[in-house]
Amino acid sequence: MVYELLISDCDGVLVDSEILADRVMREALAAVVPAEPLEHLLETTFGQTTREVLRRVEEHFALQLPETLLAQIQARSEALIAAEVQPIAGVRAALEQIPLPLAVASNSRRHNVIASVERVGLTARAAGRIFSADMVERPKPAPDVYLLAARTAGVAPERCLVIEDSPTGATAAVAAGMQVLGFTGASHIPQGHADTLRRLGVLAVFDDMRDLPALFERLAQKRAG
Known part of the structure; x- marks a missing residue:
């Protein structure tokens, strides 16, 4: 066949582009999630949508992220990728x-x-x-x-x-x-x-x-x- x-x-x-999107995600979450546990979690979300990654972060760390964060991360990722990818x-x-x-x-x-x-x-x-x-x-x-x-x-x-x-x-x-x-x-x-x-x-x-x-x-x- x-x-x-x-x-x-x-x-x-x-x-x-994945490395650029990953950088934006880490920067956006740095103020609310400890770096090392976040590192381990993001290793398991490779290739997932931004929406799903944020859902996993909320679930894993038992917190509620700002509703505006998704749009902010998407906008920042798109700008960075457009400039550097x-x-x-x-x-x-x-x-x-x-x-x-x-x-x-x-x-x-x-x-x-x-x-x-x-x-x-x-x-x-x-x-x-x-x-x-x-x-x-x-x-x-x-x-x-x-x-x-x-x-x-x-x-x-x-x-x-x-x-x-x-x-x-x-x-x-x-x-x-x-x-x-x-x-x-x-x-x-x-x-x-x-x-x-x-x-x-x-x-x-x-x-x-x-x-x-x-x-x-x-x-x-x-x-x-």
Whole structure:
């Protein structure tokens, strides 16, 4: 069974943005949450929406955060990412060598995903196939955004190949019935992350986008029999 659609996560796969968003979150919570316990908690929320991270913080520390904090963090993150974010090294060249239609499926808000795709230079390649958390009922780790991408493209989930960097996203893609490659080359990746992704069921893990075309070729040949 051949692949018919390549679906890429955005933050941490197309652009090196997770480390910037993480910085904003830590700064916003520094006055109300001890640094070390927050560090441990944020390690478990990698890839989740800002809203869900704040909900987890409230639950874990038994506190109520200001209602305005979500909007403040989102605005600050968007401004910082717009000013400083860089594409993942080699990602455009790598994706252009994959002979499949490209979709993008992200837990970020749609306008941010569109801006990131444009920054990488993949707007035309992913035209009509950019999907975000605000387009579905449930964000990752639910499979909704991946299933929407497949359904819109008219491709069965089992014929989709996904590139993900987070446990949240990998869980979503596996739950959607898709095959997943784990990317660990972004700036925010913690030690031991590759093993975490493997335990979640990814096919292979790579940390350099230059390796993606050859990795895809091996997988495609194996599936073709």
